[in-house]
Amino acid sequence: MVAGYARPLPAAHAGRATMTAERILLQMMARVARSLRAAIGATIIGASVLAGTARADQGAAQPGSGTTPAGAPAQTLEEVVVTAEKRESTVQKTPISVTAIEGTALQAQGVTDMLTLAQQVPGISFKTSGPGQTEFEMRGMTSTGGESPTVGFYLDDAVLTPAAMAQNGKTVIDPSLFDLSRVEVLRGPQGTLYGAGSMGGTIKLVTNQPNPRAFAANVEGIGSGTSGGGFNHTENVMLNVPLMQDVVALRLVGTDKRIDGWTDRVVLNPFPIEVNNSTARGNVAAAPAGAQIPRSNWEDLRGGRASLLAQPNDRFSATLGYMHQEITQNSPNTIDGPPLNQAHYQPFDVAEPFSDTFNLYTLTLKYNFDSFQLVSASADWDRQQNQTQDISEAMQFYIGGFFGPPANWPFSSTATVTEAGNTWFGLGAGTIAEDDYTRQYSEELRLTSTGSGPLQWLAGGYWAGYGATSHVYSFYPATNNGFNADFGTTNLADNHRKVDIDQYAAFGEVSYQLPKSLKATVGARYYTYHSNSVTSVSGVSANGTSAPLYGLASNSGVTPKLNLAYIPDENTTLYGTVSKGFRPGGPNSPIPSPPCPATAPTQFGPDSVWNYELGEKLRFLGGRVSIAGDVFYIDWSSVQQQVAPGCGFKFTANAGKARAYGAELEIGLVLAPGLVLSQNASYTHATNTTSVPLAGVVAGQRLLDVPQATANTNLTYRRPLAGTMSFVARLNNSYFGSIEDITFTRNTLPSYDLAGMRLGVEDKSWSASLFVDNLTDKKALLSDTGALSANIPIFNRIATNQPRTVGVDAAYKF
Known part of the structure; x- marks a missing residue:
């Protein structure tokens, strides 16, 4: 046959050729499944038999059956029911990359916050400076440089993912994880069902719903002490009350948490400045302390949830929900590098508090028709964040860089001030503060088929109205003659910004069960958004007061999805997915020209990713072994970047491309009755695959805040005691690879391991355990923390973890 030429098949052979191709495809997929199971099984079966797994065959419960007696040693791995595809299914039968952890497991393992959860799930990375100040990322889709998150965040059906352009838009709330049904982590773009901001993946917290059939209560108390810190305590309570038997119920959940802190804020007097060098620190670790505020990063969290369920019949239900949470922190979880002591050093006694207040109102209506379910999910949430930072050293650096040595500074009081003095060359203490308020109302209406036929479908619509205001301001004390006398104001900078965004979407998925255990799913989402912003700037840095600056942006598009799954039995799932995700764009506030070139775009568009993925989920040895893995390749286009044209201002632009590829693996293994390994x-x-000089991006550079490797190991041993009591021991270790981060310059933060252990006794209604978190007292450098004003090369502020913490956890269920 001549290359490039193919002779058409006769019509009589066309059907036979199609059948042959289908048969070959099915044989190949079946052979892959058998090969995977055989290869992995041969590797571990010897160890499993030696460990005694063969003895577990007798009387072993089937996966997910729930027939294992309470407190009995585990003989099979339990399956978790999820709603990742907005319909109920098990993790095993859901042909996407998803991790699900039940709420009871979270409580038993002592996972109480989102950061600890992220360190136990494959594929998640983050950038953080403390509670309520964390950006989550998956599969390399870093949010650094953009204006909105790359990972969606949900509480039940409520969309908590902030829209673009919010000042605090990339950080999510840090809710208490008490009384959850489960946490679902969906890796890879979820643009079809979950929409904007889910181009790296989605995190979904699913709460326990009110039960109108029985009264229930759960109380938990946690007390601990931290190395270098004080006493920490947490009190959790849940109360479920049927108000009308089998019809109406109220569920109340409350949390009161106090972390005493473990970093110090040290005010040096005099503050060591290198002689004749106004832009460098001296040896702060050896300087005398004028004041020291120990354990300055203490944290208080108080909050709760209330859910009222009315279910008058088997077809209709209505759930009204409310959540309120307040986080107060005296200073961030950051230390100075250098010297990397457990402290932040300052020339002045400037507190750096942070607060985060969140309210959520939800109404979920469900009606079951004969062949489909109608769901209406309404949510209205608001969030208020306030924070303050000390910028005294930043001002010294930039003024020194502009005017030269202090003797040349044109301020009225510099002539009589020495370099070692804490009057800071006449400027005094400088602060910057930020107040952010955001609110979003969203409505999702969807129809989901409920039949058992080969055709399954889902269709829906979504609307969200989002508003955000941000106020960033920097002032010097009015009594400071060195600043006020020369500039006539104490206002260094005062920036007000207001953003409004409307989003609309229509989405749907159709799946069909093909012959020979094949299932094909096709989906798409059409979206459109409109946003506008207004910005006003005043103060010395703006040469007075500028006229309001207006920005407008809009865009629309389609995110498709194709999934092909091979599910020959309840223990085998092979799948392939091609999907697209996106992150919305927004308006740019105009930058002044001159001094800037008149090239800043009036808006930046959405960036998007194409994801190509192959995965498998296998269970064997009677449900005692489960292995789920996937490989992926992602193309990222029109990446949102912060561009600096060299005039002191920045704007956001779609500049450059990136890519990510990798693999994820989860293994569960019952080594012996009561001994379970999760890895x-x-x-x-x-x-980055292209260079963007004005954004400081070089082709081939690693994307920021993305570790190349992560791993987590959990080993649980359960042994029966008298009656229904059991002794339980848990060991865990989380490994997080090195990351590259940037403040003033690009740098590498090293890899780290965090280990923990728990020993306790559990019964049907109560549990008590002794725990040690951060067993080896490792000081992990989690991420660089950018300044609210401007970063400087003198030092980095680096977020760090809590030192070794020893405590007791006790819970009782009524």
Whole structure:
């Protein structure tokens, strides 16, 4: 046959050729499944038999059956029911990359916050400076440089993902994880069902719903002490009350948490300035302390949820929900590097508090028709954040860089001030503060088929109205003659910004059960958004007061999805997915020209990713072994970047491309009755593929805040005691690979391991355990923390973890 030429098949052979191709495809997929199971089984079966797994065959419960007696040693791995595809299914039968952890497991393992959860799930990375100040990322889709998150965040059906352009838009709330049904982590773009901001993945917290059939209560108390810190305590309570038997119920959940803190804020007197060098610190670790505020990063969290369920019949239900939470922190979880002591050093006694207040109102209506379910999910939430930072050293650096040595500074009081003095060359203490308020109302209406036929479908619509205001301001004390006398104001900068965004979407998925255990799913989402912003700037840095600056943006598009799954039995799932995700764009506030070139775009568009993925989920040895893995390749286009044209201002632009590829693996293994090993790992290679000089991006550079490797190991041993009591021991270790981060310059933060252990006794209605978190007292450098004003090369502020913490956890269920 001549290359490039193919003779058409006769019509009589066309059907036979199609059948042959289908048969070959099915045989190949079946052979892959058998090969995977055989290869992995051969590797571990010897160890499993030696460990006694063969003895577990007798009387072993089937996966997910729930027939294992309470407190009995585990003989099979339990399956978790999820709603990742907005319909109920098990993790095993859901042909996407998803991790699900039940709420009871979270409580038993002592996972109480989102950061600890992220360190136990493959494929998640983050950038943080403390509670309520964390950006989550998956599969290398870093949010650094953009204006909105790359990972969606949900509480039940409520969309908590902030829209673009919010000042605090990339950080999510840090809710208490008490009384959850489960947490679902969906890796890879979820643009079809979950929409904007889910181009790296989605985190979904699913709460326990009110039960109108029985009264229930759960109380938990946690007390601990931290190395270098004080006493920490947490009190959790849940109360479920049927108000009308089998019809109406109220569920109340409350949390009161106090972390005493473990970093110090040290005010040096005099503050060591290098002689004749106004832009460098001296040896702060050896300087005398004028004041020291120990354990300055203490944290208080108080909040609760209330859910009222009315279910008058089997077809209709209505759930009204409310959540309120307040986080107060005296200073961030950051230390100075150098010297990397457990402290932040300052020339003046400037507190740096942070507060985060969140309210959520929800109404979920469900009606079951004969062949489909109608769901209406309404949510209205608001969030208020306030924070303050000390910028005294930043001002010294930039003024020194502009005017030269202090003797040349044109301020009225510099002539008589020495370099070692804490009057800071006449400027005094400088602060910057930020107040952010955001609110979003959203409505999702969807129809989901409920039949058992080969055709399954889902269709819906979504609307969200989002508003955000931000006020960033920097002032010097009015009594400071060195600043006020020369500039006639104490206002260094005062920036007000207001953003409004409307989003609309229509989405749907159709799946069909093909012959020979094949299932095909096709989905798409059409979206459109309109946003506008207004910005006003005043103060010395703006040469007075500028006229309001207005920005407008809009865009629309389609995010498709194609999934092909091979599910020959309840223990085998093979799948392939091609999907697209996106992050919305927004308006740019105009930058002044001159001094800037008149090239800043009036808006930046959405960036998007194409994801190509192959995965498998296998269970064997009677449900005692489960292995789920996937490989992926992602193309990222029109990446949102912060561009600096060299005039002191920045704007956001779609500049450059990136890619990521890697693999994720989760293994569960019952080594012996009562001895369970859970192991997961991920590898991500994420790099820029084009250079963007004005954004400081070089082709081949790693994407920021993305570790190449992560791993987590959990080993649980359960042994029966008298009656229904059991002794339980848990060991865990989380590994997080090195990351590249940037403040003033690009740098690398090293890899780290965090280990923990728990020993306790559990009964049907109560549990008590002794725990040690951060067993080896490792000081992990989690991420660089950018300044609210401007970063400087003198030092980095680096977020760090809590030192070794020893405590007791006791719970009782009524």
